[in-house]
Amino acid sequence: MGIFSGRHFPREIILWAVRWYCxxxxxxxxxxxxxxxxxxxxxxxxxxxxxxxYAPELDKHTRWYRQVPDWQARSWRVDETYIRV
Structure with missing residues (x-):
């Protein structure tokens, strides 16, 4: 049984509302x-x-997608550009 079973509205409607709120x-x-x-x-x-x-459930299921990889968190990229005027 899913977490949306027994609901009056379809799961897409529920997710739509919860996502907009969050x-x-x-x-x-x-x-x-x-x-x-x-x-x-x-x-x-x-x-x-x-x-x-449902917000805690969404957070639990989407936390992996929102993680920043270690190499992005530790390093900075800087680019220098010279322009002659």
Missing amino acids: RYGVSYRDLEEMMTERGVPVDHTTIYRWVQK
Whole structure:
């Protein structure tokens, strides 16, 4: 059983709302309005519950993709350019 089983809305809608909230910092009421404009009537308290439940799961699954490799964290690249005027 997946973490989205038994939900009223499809998992794409839930992920859409949670990602917008986490990435862009949109308020729950603004997010409710945006979703309604796109034809998804959902209440702001439902979005709040989704964020509380699924944001930690998203963080856990995407943490590997957000890691900075060691060679990028330790070194700096500098390029000098000379222009004659």
